[in-house]
Amino acid sequence: MGAKGLMAGSQRSGPLPRLALFGEFSAGKSSIVNLLLGRDVLPTSVLSSTRRPTFVRYAPDLQIEAISEEGKREPVSLEVVKTFAQEDIRHLNIGMPNELLRHVEVLDTPGFADPFHDPERTLDVVESADICIWCTLATQAWRQSELRIWSSLPARLRTHGILVVTHIDALAHRGERRRILTRLKREAGNLFAEIVLLAVPDAMRAMRADGQIIDAHLWRDSGGSALIAALEGAVINYHKARGESTGLEKASWTGIGSPPTTSSPPITSTVSTAAQPAGAVEAPPPPMTPAPAPETSSAPPEPDAAADLQRFLARVMESVPACCAAAWVDLAGRAVLQLRGPDNTGEIPGITALGEAVTELFQGSNVQRIEGLFRRSRGLAEDERHYFQEIVIIADDCVGIFLRDQSRADRSLIVVSDRTVNLGMVLARARGLLESPDRLI
Numbered sequence: 001m002g003a004k005g006l007m008a009g010s011q012r013s014g015p016l017p018r019l020a021l022f023g024e025f026s027a028g029k030s031s032i033v034n035l036l037l038g039r040d041v042l043p044t045s046v047l048s049s050t051r052r053p054t055f056v057r058y059a060p061d062l063q064i065e066a067i068s069e070e071g072k073r074e075p076v077s078l079e080v081v082k083t084f085a086q087e088d089i090r091h092l093n094i095g096m097p098n099e100l101l102r103h104v105e106v107l108d109t110p111g112f113a114d115p116f117h118d119p120e121r122t123l124d125v126v127e128s129a130d131i132c133i134w135c136t137l138a139t140q141a142w143r144q145s146e147l148r149i150w151s152s153l154p155a156r157l158r159t160h161g162i163l164v165v166t167h168i169d170a171l172a173h174r175g176e177r178r179r180i181l182t183r184l185k186r187e188a189g190n191l192f193a194e195i196v197l198l199a200v201p202d203a204m205r206a207m208r209a210d211g212q213i214i215d216a217h218l219w220r221d222s223g224g225s226a227l228i229a230a231l232e233g234a235v236i237n238y239h240k241a242r243g244e245s246t247g248l249e250k251a252s253w254t255g256i257g258s259p260p261t262t263s264s265p266p267i268t269s270t271v272s273t274a275a276q277p278a279g280a281v282e283a284p285p286p287p288m289t290p291a292p293a294p295e296t297s298s299a300p301p302e303p304d305a306a307a308d309l310q311r312f313l314a315r316v317m318e319s320v321p322a323c324c325a326a327a328w329v330d331l332a333g334r335a336v337l338q339l340r341g342p343d344n345t346g347e348i349p350g351i352t353a354l355g356e357a358v359t360e361l362f363q364g365s366n367v368q369r370i371e372g373l374f375r376r377s378r379g380l381a382e383d384e385r386h387y388f389q390e391i392v393i394i395a396d397d398c399v400g401i402f403l404r405d406q407s408r409a410d411r412s413l414i415v416v417s418d419r420t421v422n423l424g425m426v427l428a429r430a431r432g433l434l435e436s437p438d439r440l441i
Contacts, residue, residue, distance in 0.1 A: 015244070016057075016103065016104055016105050017104050017105070017130035017131050017160075017235060017238045017239075018104070018105045018106075018107055018128055018129055018130045018131070019104045019105065019106050019107065019129075019130070019131045019132075019133065019231070020106075020107040020109060020125070020126070020128070020129035020130075020131070020132050020133070021033060021106075021107065021108050021109060021132075021133045021135060022109055022112070022122065022126075022132060022133070022134050022135070022150075022153075023111055023112070023134055023135030023136060023146070024111050024112050024136075024137075024143075024145065024146060024149075025111035025112070026111060026137075026372065027111060027135040027136060027137055027166060028135045028137070028164075028166030028167060028198075028200065029108055029109065029111065029133075029135045030108055031166065031200045032133065032135065032164065032166070032198070032200065032227075033056070033106060033108050034200075035200050035203055035204060035224070035227075036100055036106065036231075037056070037096070037098055037100065037101075037106070038098065038211060052089045052090065052091050052092055052110065053090075053091040053092070053107060053108070053109050053110065053122065053124075053125045054091065054092040054093075054094060054107070054108040054109075055091065055092070055093050055094065055105065055106075055107055056094045056095075056096065056101065056105065056106040056107075056108070057093075057094070057095050057101055057105050057106075058095065058096070058097065058098065058101035058102050059095025059096055059097065060097055061095075061096075061097065062094075062095065062096045062097075063075070063093075063094070063095040063096070064076050064077070064092065064093070064094050064095075065092070065093040065094075066089050066092055066093075067089065067090045067091050067092070067093065068089060068090060069089075069090050071090075091125075099211075103235060104131070104231075104235060107125060107128070107129065109122045109125065110122055112145075112146075112149050126153055126154065126157075127154065129157060130160065130238055131160040131161075131162075131231070131234045131235065131238060132153075132157045132160065132161045132162070133161075133162045133164050133231075134146070134150055134161060134162070134163050134164070134192070135164050135166050136163065136164070136165055136166070137165075137166060137167055138165050138166060138167045138168045138170060138171055138176075138177075138180060138197070139167065139170055139171070139365045139368070139369075141165050141180050141183075141184060142163070142183075142184055142187060142188055147187075147188075150191060151191075158191055158192060158193070159193065159237075159241075160193060160234040160237060160238055161191065161192040161193055161194075162192060162193065162194045162195075162196060162227075162230045162231065162234060163184065163188055163191075163192040163194070163195045163196070164196045164197075164198050164223075164227065165180060165181075165184065165195070165196065165197045165198065166198055166200065167199070167200075167368065168180075168197045168198060168199045168223065169199035169201060169202060169332070169363065170363065170364065170365050170368045171365065173356070174334070177197055180197070181195065181197060193230075193233075193234065193237075194226075194230035194233070194234075196223050196226045196227050196230055197223045197226070198222065198223035198224070198226075198227055199222045199223060200222075201409070201410075202218055202221065202222035202223075202224075202332055202410075203218075203219065203222040203223065203224030203227075205218060205222075205332070205410060206218040206219035206222055206224060207219070207224075218332070306338070309328055309337060309338045310338065310340070312328070312433075313326045313327070313328060313338060313339075313340040314340065315433065316340075316413070316415060316430070316433055317340055319429050319432075319433060320415050320417060320426055320429045320430055320433075321417060321421045321422065321425050321426055321429065322417045322418035322420070322421040322426075323415060323416070323417050323426075324341065324398070324416055324417060324418065325339065325340065325341040325414075325415075325416040326339070326340050326341075326413070326414065326415050326416070327339040327340070327354070327413075327414040328411065328412075328413060328414075329354075329355055329358045329359070329411065329412040329413075329414060330355070330410060330411060331358070331359045331362055331363060331404075331409075331410045331411065331412055332410040333355075334355050334356050334359040335352070335355040336352075336354050336355045336358075339354075358402065358412060358414065361391060361402065362386065362388055362391070362402070362404060362412060363386055363388070367388055371386065371387045371388065374387055375387075386404065386409060388404070389403070389404045389406075390402065390403050390404070390427070392423070392427075394419070394423075395419065396419065397418070397419050398416055398417065398418060398419050399416070399417050399418075399419055399421065399423060399426065400414065400415070400416050401413075401414070401415040401416075401417070401426055401427060401430055402414055403415075403430055403431065403434060405434055406434065406435070407434075413430060413433075413434055415430050
C-alpha cells in the first residue's frame with residue numbers, strides 16, 4: 001500500500017481497530033499517546049496540546065500530512081509542523097513505523113472544555129472510534145462535566161472503554177490512589193470496561209529507549225503494565241466480537257517499534273490464536289509482569305549503591321560551605337534514601353515525613369497547578385516536564401537548598417548550611433557535585 005492509502009484521513013485504511021483518546025482539556029491524552037508510541041518518536045509539538053484531530057497509523061517511514069478545511073492535502077515536515085497555523089487544518093495524518101500501530105490506529109483528539117477549541121471537531125470523529133481511552137486528572141477525577149460528555153457519546157464505546165486517571169504522581173499520599181479508585185469503581189465502573197491509574201513519567205522511566213522494561217516494579221507501580229493489559233484486552237475483545245483472529249502473537253506491547261534483543265527480553269504478553277472448539281472461551285492474557293507490585297516504586301539501595309551514596313553525601317558535607325546536613329530523596333517513592341548529619345546514627349525521627357514533604361514541595365498538586373499556569377501564560381506545551389528545579393528556603397539560623405537531579409528527575413539532593421554562609425557558593429558547589437562526571441550515584 002502506498003503513502004496515499006496510508007494517509008487517507010478519517011477513512012479506514014484496513015481492518016485495524018481505531019483507538020481514540022478523549023477527555024477534557026489538558027487531561028494528559030497526548031502524554032499517553034507519546035507513552036504508547038515511544039519516547040522521542042515525534043516532537044511534542046505534534047501531539048501536545050492537540051488542537052485538531054490527529055490520526056496516527058503505521059507506515060515504513062515517517063510521513064505527516066495536513067488536511068485543510070477545504071480538503072486540500074499538504075505534506076509537511078517536522079520543522080513546519082512546529083509552527084503550522086493549525087486554525088487552517090481540519091486534521092493531521094501521521095504515518096510512522098511502530099509496533100503498536102501494526103495492531104491499532106491511534107486518534108488523538110482536542111480536549112473538551114477547551115476555550116480555544118470547538119467541541120464539534122472532536123464529535124465529528126467520535127463515530128470512527130472502536131476503542132476509547134477517556135483521560136481524567138487525578139487531582140479532580142471524573143467531574144460531572146466529564147460524566148455528561150461521556151454519557152452523550154455512543155453507548156457502544158463503553159464496551160471497549162478504558163478510564164485512565166492521569167498524573168497520579170501529583171497526589172500527596174499513596175492512600176489517595178486507593179480512595180480515588182474505590183470512588184471511580186462506584187461512580188463509573190458500569191461505564192467503562194477498565195479503570196487504570198497512570199503516572200506517565202514513572203512509566204517512561206521504567207522503559208529503555210527501545211521499549212524494553214528495565215524496572216518491572218516501577219513499570220507495574222506506574223500503571224504502565226495495567227494500561228497495556230487493558231488495551232490488549234480491548235483489542236482482543238474487539239476482534240473476538242467480529243469473529244477475527246487477534247493477530248497478537250509475539251507482539252511487543254510496550255508501545256515501542258524497535259524489536260527486542262535476546263539479551264534482555266521485554267515484558268510482553270503472548271496470546272495464542274490456535275483453533276479452539278466451538279464455544280470454547282479464550283483464556284485471558286497472562287500478566288504483563290511476573291513480580292507482584294510493591295507498596296512503593298522504590299527499593300532500598302543495594303549494598304554497593306548504598307556505599308556509593310554514603311560517599312557522595314560525605315563529599316557533599318565536605319565540599320559545601322558550612323554544610324550541616326545532606327540527604328538524597330527518591331521523589332517517585334516519596335522517601336529519603338539516605339541522610340547524613342553530625343549525629344545521624346540510629347533511627348531518625350520524622351524521616352518518612354521528610355520524604356513526603358520534599359516530594360510535595362517539588363511536585364505536589366499545588367505545584368502542578370502553578371506549573372500549569374506558568375505553561376499557559378507563556379504558551380508552552382502541556383507536557384510532563386517539571387519547572388521547579390531548585391528551591392531555596394531561608395530560616396533564621398540555616399538555609400536549605402533543594403536541587404532536582406538533571407540526569408534523573410525523580411531524585412533530589414538536599415543541602416542544609418549555616419545561615420551566615422554565602423548562598424551563591426552553596427548553590428555553585430551543590431550544582432557542581434550533581435553535575436560531576438565522576439560521581440558514582
